[in-house]
Amino acid sequence: MNTLLHVEALTKAYGSEVAVDHVSFSLNKNTSTALIGPNGAGKTTTLSMLAGLLKQTTGMIALDGVLAADIRKEIGFLPQYPQFYSWLTALEFTEMTAKLSGVDAKLAKQEAIKTLEFVGLSSVLNKKTGTFSGGMRQRLGLAQAIVHKPALLLLDEPVSALDPIGRREIMNLLKKLQATTTILYSTHILNDAEEMTDQLLFLRKGQLVEQGSLKEVRKKFENPMYKMYFQDSEEAAQFVEASPWPARQEGSIAFIHIEDAKPAMNEVLLELANSHLQVLKVERASASLEEIFLQVVNNV
């Protein structure tokens, strides 16, 4: 079996309010999965249940095919806003978390130092965590989540609170981890998901509304089209009128939808060449992940 985590009909209800509603999915070993959804979709609740912080109302979580009562040993969890004991140093904290997660006491310090080096905190090992900046806190949060080499790494919005540089650095660290760890992370930043994802899970109001590989989801929703940029909207209108294919216009841009690879690009170009219109640019475009996201989340 190549499956690491299997989740079946996971549900969390607070009274009559259902935060997570019969969510089922599986994660294969050493793959990365992005949990995507708007705020309040149940991403954090789902991750908290997987991390053992919340008890599910109904449903099943199985790790490595085994029904585990305490799967916390094999899990690393990074909350969205990790909080640290401000009076501990980075090394003391990471060493403590390593020991609590079952790393041998003799090796814990060594492992903590190695992990802190990996996340780029080797210069502040003995600084109190209370003095850390947002980026450093996120690195430390990552360090405590991976110091015991968990099989499954759960990350709640790992990069949302960071500036572009910090985001890039954390993404690079995660990419390095990808080879040896199964990663499930929530995000609403689609560029990140695009960069490091084998599987996408779309959550909306607690329900899993769409799932599949990036390629599959793309294919389903990409809605390919040609975009032609004209000098002004009049020319675009003229083109739309004369076009042998169904076309539409938005300002100075005209669109032709592609279905089953038709029409071909050269046919369109030929048409344009014959039209004597002032065309500035022609491109084949498809919906960005962000547009797909909006489509999935709003229209399903």
Added chain:
Amino acid sequence: MTNFSVLFQKEWRENVRNFKILWIPLVFLLIGITEPLMNYYLPQILGAVGNMPDGAVFQLPEFTPEQILMTTIGQYQIIGMLVVTLGFAGIIARERKNGTATLLYVRPISYFSYVSSKLFIMSIIVIGSVILGILASLYYTYILFGAVDASSFIGFLGTYIVWLLFVISIVLFSSAVFSTGIASAVSLLLVIFAQLIDGLLGTYWTISPYKLPMYAGYVLTGSADVTPFVWSLVVTILVSVVLIIGAVFFAKRNVAKAKI
């Protein structure tokens, strides 16, 4: 149980670095020294600052050393217990509220070890402080008022330590169940307010944890009535154990309340 030593080390570091390990003993030490000194020098103090008319004579009671030690305990019962309840009401609730506990709770820790680590650090600080304070009080009492019987003193101290364990269990339990603010209120109610109630209405019963400090005084003067004293000890210890088990139960149950 290896978890325990790791968690205890964390508690130790916290209380060293926030100076609780320093200021709480200082409070008890100061009270312990002040009581015998105040009582001994009261006539002189009154004479110096009291603005007394000439010839006024005060007949101050002659205190026995045992009475002086009991006035120290009297101070501990209000000021000391206030420090203990308010100082530790957040011991579990606060780290749940500010989210630091989340990174503990996602690990395979035993909640028994978790609560035990808190129980141990509280016991060390509180019982240590009280022993320190009472020994200081004993020293000045010995110099200024005279000696007390050594074995009675040990019995007295032991009895008072059982009372302290009861207070610690109340605070720990409240902190496991409630948020910091409510935990403070509940512990104040159960430690300080309940003492007053027991003092007002307590003539109707003899077995009560709240009578232990008083019985400790009887032990010191050798006038303790054995049956209610022993039963009070037994009841207090039982209630404390139940509270600690309850704290473990609620610490685990309230994991979901930790800020994520």
